Amino acid sequence: MNPTVDQAPTAEAAVDISLQDHLAIEGHDRDLKRAKAENLLEVRNLSTHFFTPDGVVHAVDDVSFTLGYGETLGLVGESGCGKTVTALSISRLVPDPPGKIVSGEILFEGQDVVTLPSDAMRRLRGKEIGFIFQDPVTSLNPTLTIGYQIAEPIRQHMNLPSRAAKDRVVELLSKVGIPRPKDRYGDYPHQFSGGMRQRVMIAIALSCDPKLLLADEPTTALDVTIQAQILELIQRLSEEFKTAVLLITHDLGIAAGMCDHINVMYAGRIVETGTVDQLYENPRMPYSWGLLDSLPRLDDIRGGRLRTIEGLPPLLINMPDACRFNPRCAYTRDICREKEPELTTREDDHEARCWGTQSDGWIP
Amino acid sequence: MATRQESLAPSASLIARRSSGVWRDAFGRLRKNKLAMVGAVIALGLLTLGIVGPMIAPWPYQVQDQNAIIENGYHPLKPFAQLAWDTGHFLGTDELGRDLFSRLLDGAQISMSVALVVQVVVLTIGIPIGALAGWFGGRTDNLLMRITDITYAFPDLLLIILLSIAFRETVFGKALNGLLLVFVAIGLTSWVTVARLVRGQLLSLKQMEFVEAARALGVRDRTIISRHLLPNAIGPVIVAITLGVPGAILAEATLAYIGIGVQPPRASWGSLINEGIRWMRSDTHLVLFPAIAIATALIAFTFLGDGLRDALDPKLKGKQ
Numbered sequence: 001m002n003p004t005v006d007q008a009p010t011a012e013a014a015v016d017i018s019l020q021d022h023l024a025i026e027g028h029d030r031d032l033k034r035a036k037a038e039n040l041l042e043v044r045n046l047s048t049h050f051f052t053p054d055g056v057v058h059a060v061d062d063v064s065f066t067l068g069y070g071e072t073l074g075l076v077g078e079s080g081c082g083k084t085v086t087a088l089s090i091s092r093l094v095p096d097p098p099g100k101i102v103s104g105e106i107l108f109e110g111q112d113v114v115t116l117p118s119d120a121m122r123r124l125r126g127k128e129i130g131f132i133f134q135d136p137v138t139s140l141n142p143t144l145t146i147g148y149q150i151a152e153p154i155r156q157h158m159n160l161p162s163r164a165a166k167d168r169v170v171e172l173l174s175k176v177g178i179p180r181p182k183d184r185y186g187d188y189p190h191q192f193s194g195g196m197r198q199r200v201m202i203a204i205a206l207s208c209d210p211k212l213l214l215a216d217e218p219t220t221a222l223d224v225t226i227q228a229q230i231l232e233l234i235q236r237l238s239e240e241f242k243t244a245v246l247l248i249t250h251d252l253g254i255a256a257g258m259c260d261h262i263n264v265m266y267a268g269r270i271v272e273t274g275t276v277d278q279l280y281e282n283p284r285m286p287y288s289w290g291l292l293d294s295l296p297r298l299d300d301i302r303g304g305r306l307r308t309i310e311g312l313p314p315l316l317i318n319m320p321d322a323c324r325f326n327p328r329c330a331y332t333r334d335i336c337r338e339k340e341p342e343l344t345t346r347e348d349d350h351e352a353r354c355w356g357t358q359s360d361g362w363i364p
Numbered sequence: 365m366a367t368r369q370e371s372l373a374p375s376a377s378l379i380a381r382r383s384s385g386v387w388r389d390a391f392g393r394l395r396k397n398k399l400a401m402v403g404a405v406i407a408l409g410l411l412t413l414g415i416v417g418p419m420i421a422p423w424p425y426q427v428q429d430q431n432a433i434i435e436n437g438y439h440p441l442k443p444f445a446q447l448a449w450d451t452g453h454f455l456g457t458d459e460l461g462r463d464l465f466s467r468l469l470d471g472a473q474i475s476m477s478v479a480l481v482v483q484v485v486v487l488t489i490g491i492p493i494g495a496l497a498g499w500f501g502g503r504t505d506n507l508l509m510r511i512t513d514i515t516y517a518f519p520d521l522l523l524i525i526l527l528s529i530a531f532r533e534t535v536f537g538k539a540l541n542g543l544l545l546v547f548v549a550i551g552l553t554s555w556v557t558v559a560r561l562v563r564g565q566l567l568s569l570k571q572m573e574f575v576e577a578a579r580a581l582g583v584r585d586r587t588i589i590s591r592h593l594l595p596n597a598i599g600p601v602i603v604a605i606t607l608g609v610p611g612a613i614l615a616e617a618t619l620a621y622i623g624i625g626v627q628p629p630r631a632s633w634g635s636l637i638n639e640g641i642r643w644m645r646s647d648t649h650l651v652l653f654p655a656i657a658i659a660t661a662l663i664a665f666t667f668l669g670d671g672l673r674d675a676l677d678p679k680l681k682g683k684q
Contacts, residue, residue, distance in 0.1 A: 144595070
């Protein structure tokens with residue numbers, strides 16, 4: 001038979017063996033689970049809609065992606081593209097009413113969280129799925145000490161005596177880089193700066209050693225120097241805790257620095273997905289070009305205007321069967337207005353949703 | 365970066381030492397409010413009198429000094445008169461020769477227990493109802509708030525009188541010399557304000573992100589309500605119950621005046637007025653001193669409540 005076909009399985013076997021070796025070295029019970037379920041998180045055809053007086057808002061529309069153990073996946077897009085709603089759906093925190101997960105599966109370690117009873121879901125939150133919110137100022141309760149707030153998920157999910165819980169909190173505080181953690185244990189949120197509070201939020205999210213960390217724009221409310229520190233911290237700790245991260249951001253620069261894989265979302269849909277290299281070297285969707293193009297560059301002319309994508313994302317009510325980006329796209333042709341393209345494979349696992357960049361398309 | 369953090373550490377500790385908790389801040393503002401402090405001192409004094417009053421009273425409240433009355437020609441002793449000093453009744457006596465000062469001290473015990481017990485009843489009814497309505501919203505909210513509206517619309521005095529009559533002969537009605545019934549009846553008519561306050565607070569607080577953050581950590585609903593929301597809502601509630609104290613004292617006095625509640629020979633400030641009003645033309649002191657006592661308590665608690673409201677208002681933080 002064809003020798004290339006024969007070779008393919010051998011290559012896979014080699015990968016398997018190296019993975020086995022890796023498991024043997026680590027000897028961690030979490031890695032044993034990695035052998036059982038292939039992916040930590042599998043989102044299949046997820047649709048989350050909001051039933052408002054103006055109509056049904058298709059905030060997340062038929063979204064599918066997977067996230068392996070310990071991987072970092074970026075979810076990138078403008079405001080109102082459904083990034084946050086996707087994350088809220090995974091932790092089943094979509095405000096209901098008006099929001100509802102209308103279809104699809106979210107398999108967390110093979111278990112569908114969409115149909116999970118609410119009490120079982122509650123036990124998953126904070127323990128297996130950590131959440132970092134955008135604004136650390138409003139996400140911490142002003143009337144409780146940060147020690148209490150970090151210990152809360154520990155108290156809720158782990159059966160630890162209070163002395164041990166306190167020790168763990170102090171350890172977490174020092175891990176997230178808060179100086180003199182023992183003294184800060186009893187302090188209130190207003191005694192911390194914005195960056196420090198986000199460190200506290202990270203400590204809370206990681207307090208029960210979760211397998212998945214949902215980071216919803218974790219640096220948007222912070223200034224640029226603090227951003228870098230916080231991102232570095234998330235990256236370092238997620239490696240240390242072997243936590244998979246779903247990083248939501250509108251900043252492709254951040255996503256490039258942090259992620260293995262990136263999903264670009266637009267108007268409730270994934271419009272392009274691929275590894276960081278694929279997406280940056282050969283983006284196959286005009287929206288991704290726009291996002292990349294709107295990043296400021298070092299060689300920009302001083303004082304020149306920042307580039308933007310013209311127009312606004314559409315209202316997600318009564319979407320026509322058309323490419324959702326077509327009103328803002330420079331390459332639009334008739335077919336873009338008549339039929340919505342599918343996500344099609346471009347190379348390996350690089351997929352894009354665009355008529356123009358398909359092999360028979362008009363965009364080179 | 366490490367060196368930078370180390371150099372930041374000392375200054376951060378200075379900031380931490382200078383700033384203080386919410387309650388200490390509020391207390392600091394309260395201390396600067398002279399009226400409120402006068403109110404607080406008087407209110408505390410009255411509460412202390414409520415506890416130790418009967419012990420320090422010169423006479424037992426029910427003892428009739430008949431010799432003094434006979435000497436005075438069967439008339440109540442006037443306060444500060446020679447005879448009053450000689451017989452040891454410096455605020456005078458009533459027509460039966462009972463020492464007015466001692467009876468006022470005994471009345472302080474009743475009025476102060478009204479002040480406290482009614483507020484406990486108000487809190488135990490008002491906070492859960494307000495919390496449930498605010499947290500769940502929708503149909504639960506609607507139902508609980510209509511019950512609240514009905515309670516609010518129903519004439520207070522009528523309800524209390526009906527309850528008093530209905531339960532008068534039961535164990536509950538006879539407990540604590542009939543006072544427990546009065547306390548509970550007053551409480552049953554005055555929890556509305558607290559319930560509405562707590563509901564309003566929770567309606568706005570449950571939208572806060574820290575609530576969603578707590579949910580995302582898998583915290584139980586009841587823990588979120590009790591540990592995250594109610595402490596944030598407690599300021600206005602403290603103000604409301606402090607300002608509710610005068611109302612309760614007044615309600616008890618009104619009831620005592622129409623003969624419901626404390627039974628003779630015990631006396632509350634209200635029933636002292638009720639007994640004294642017959643002699644008001646000739647012996648004004650029998651009405652005057654209980655009225656002064658009531659007025660003092662009302663003003664003290666009102667000043668304290670107003671001061672607390674200003675002190676606990678986060679918008680005033682840093683001012684004054």
